[in-house]
Amino acid sequence: MKLQYPSQARLRELFDYDDKEGHLVWRFNPAKSAQWNSKFANKVAGCFYVTDSLILKFTININKTNYSGAKILWVYHFGNVPDGKEVSRIDTYAGFKIKNLEIRDSGGKGRISRSHVTRMQVGYKGVCKPRNSSWECKDTNKNSTYFLTEISAATHYDNVCETIHGMRPNATDKKNVDRFMINLSASRHRRRSSEAIKKNGIVGVRVSGKRFKAAFCKKYIGSFPTKQEAAIAYNKAAYAKYGELAILNDLSPF
Numbered sequence: 001m002k003l004q005y006p007s008q009a010r011l012r013e014l015f016d017y018d019d020k021e022g023h024l025v026w027r028f029n030p031a032k033s034a035q036w037n038s039k040f041a042n043k044v045a046g047c048f049y050v051t052d053s054l055i056l057k058f059t060i061n062i063n064k065t066n067y068s069g070a071k072i073l074w075v076y077h078f079g080n081v082p083d084g085k086e087v088s089r090i091d092t093y094a095g096f097k098i099k100n101l102e103i104r105d106s107g108g109k110g111r112i113s114r115s116h117v118t119r120m121q122v123g124y125k126g127v128c129k130p131r132n133s134s135w136e137c138k139d140t141n142k143n144s145t146y147f148l149t150e151i152s153a154a155t156h157y158d159n160v161c162e163t164i165h166g167m168r169p170n171a172t173d174k175k176n177v178d179r180f181m182i183n184l185s186a187s188r189h190r191r192r193s194s195e196a197i198k199k200n201g202i203v204g205v206r207v208s209g210k211r212f213k214a215a216f217c218k219k220y221i222g223s224f225p226t227k228q229e230a231a232i233a234y235n236k237a238a239y240a241k242y243g244e245l246a247i248l249n250d251l252s253p254f
Helices: 008-014 034-040 069-078 150-165 184-202 226-247
Strands: 014-016 023-025 047-051 054-061 065-068 087-088 103-105 135-138 144-147 205-208 211-214 221-224
Touching: 014 069, 023 069, 023 135, 054 069, 069 087, 069 103, 069 205, 087 211, 135 150, 144 150, 144 184, 144 205, 184 226, 205 226, 221 226
Parallel strands: none
Antiparallel strands: 014 023, 047 054, 054 065, 087 103, 135 144, 205 211, 211 221
16 A cells, blocks of 8 residues: 655644755644653654665654655655655765755666665765776766766766756866766776786787787787787787777886
8 A cells, every 4th residue: 555645734734944954843733742842843853774874764753654754855845746756865975855855767767776885985976996997987867987087077977966956966166077088998998908917017918939919809919029019019009999098018128
């Protein structure tokens, strides 16, 4: 049986809204006992469930029934939620305040997943750096974009949030970050090449008998008599595809 939420008129009889704190507070109710009024009147309504500095759940109890605090807050301000929709935060780090809430299709479509939140770096919302790759920005529409710098990823996240929600969670300066943006292929190349160089001191070159074979993106380039010539061949192929983004072999040791 679907839970029936109180009407907007009923909620406004029960609560006032604290603009400064962004919470509902219980109104003084002369019909209630002095004990009730002293305990609840002008106090924040609802219970917050917090773990690892994240508010995971917010509920409000009205007449011994628990309701979603986010939905109650929405109904208080805007009226009933349309069928097939739900009230949700713009992302997991956003608090339960009306400015952080929005209407979405039921089922959580567009919400940032918990697995993503666990990989977020401290300091910027929506930004992570999985497996030493380039910085990844996963915006509120679950679109992933890759950047060379952390601040560029955070700025892109804010630009998307401002367009959709009218707010900038990371408080970055609005600017064009396109020149820092890279695609998934380039991001993988940078990660794998960096790991290969860290492990072997060289990338794209392997020994075959008395010769050195060069390969780029799993494609054979050629066989060379010296390691330096093979490394140069790899560098040319990598630079031709990724330009300044390419991770190249350092030729000075040869």
